[in-house]
Amino acid sequence: MIEVMEVTKKYGRKKVLDSLSFTAEKGEITCLIGVNGTGKTTTLKAIAGLVPVSKGKILIDGEPYNKHIYEKLAFIPDAPIMLPRMKIKDAILFMRDYYPDWNTLRAKDLLYFFKLNENDRIGDLSKGNMAKVNLLLGLSLDVDYVLMDEPFSGIDIFSREQIANVFASDLVENRGVLITTHEINDIEHLLDKVVLLGDGKVLKEFYTEDIRQSEGKSVVDIMREVYRQ
Numbered sequence: 001m002i003e004v005m006e007v008t009k010k011y012g013r014k015k016v017l018d019s020l021s022f023t024a025e026k027g028e029i030t031c032l033i034g035v036n037g038t039g040k041t042t043t044l045k046a047i048a049g050l051v052p053v054s055k056g057k058i059l060i061d062g063e064p065y066n067k068h069i070y071e072k073l074a075f076i077p078d079a080p081i082m083l084p085r086m087k088i089k090d091a092i093l094f095m096r097d098y099y100p101d102w103n104t105l106r107a108k109d110l111l112y113f114f115k116l117n118e119n120d121r122i123g124d125l126s127k128g129n130m131a132k133v134n135l136l137l138g139l140s141l142d143v144d145y146v147l148m149d150e151p152f153s154g155i156d157i158f159s160r161e162q163i164a165n166v167f168a169s170d171l172v173e174n175r176g177v178l179i180t181t182h183e184i185n186d187i188e189h190l191l192d193k194v195v196l197l198g199d200g201k202v203l204k205e206f207y208t209e210d211i212r213q214s215e216g217k218s219v220v221d222i223m224r225e226v227y228r229q
């Protein structure tokens with residue numbers, strides 16, 4: 001389980017995360033939602049140990065950040081991970097050589113599934129294909145937790161469907177997936193838990209099944225209630 005416990009993060013004097021607490025479980029897809037600048041990316045980076053927090057604790061399976069964290073966790077940003085002049089196949093070889101948990105077979109499957117050309121250069125890719133390459137590189141690591149920053153941002157409907165299919169497949173089964181997104185419509189049915197953020201705080205945390213069953217509401221219904229207050 002990923003446990004974010006009363007985490008405060010300041011950039012200079014600006015408080016970006018304000019005593020933020022929530023959990024993301026293994027075997028579940030948890031989605032962080034919030035307007036621009038509310039601290040979603042900062043939260044993922046803090047969990048991945050890429051930015052230090054000012055206060056509070058983050059535990060992965062009960063352990064605080066340590067040098068073995070990347071054996072458990074992959075962070076997939078919404079920007080290119082590799083150098084623009086590298087070909088997709090070079091990026092795959094780099095990952096294979098660098099990470100002991102690299103799964104070559106899965107990388108091949110995803111290359112085929114996403115219809116990517118391994119000879120294309122990273123710097124020449126469209127935004128959608130860049131997102132697919134990032135997803136391929138992240139999901140081909142045999143880790144328990146995958147953090148994905150805005151995997152659907154600026155991506156056309158067909159690519160969004162392809163990416164959503166990956167979320168529904170056994171590629172993410174048994175892992176803990178934590179994503180940030182604005183594009184809730186295509187993936188609402190795949191989400192187990194939603195955490196609504198506002199000004200660096202949790203405004204509401206809920207299981208999608210619970211609100212469907214007990215209140216007959218969708219995630220968008222709850223978002224309207226919370227953000228219109």
Ligand SMILES: Nc1ncnc2c1ncn2[C@@H]1O[C@H](COP(=O)(O)OP(=O)(O)OP(=O)(O)O)[C@@H](O)[C@H]1O
Pocket residue numbers: 011016034035036037038039040041042043
């Ligand atoms: N390195 C930094 N130095 C100073 N301020 C930063 C830094 N990184 C982020 N911020 C600020 O922190 C706030 C939260 O940024 P963050 O990127 O976490 O938000 P977000 O919810 O992911 O936004 P978006 O939806 O636009 O991606 C913003 O006001 C941003 O300007």
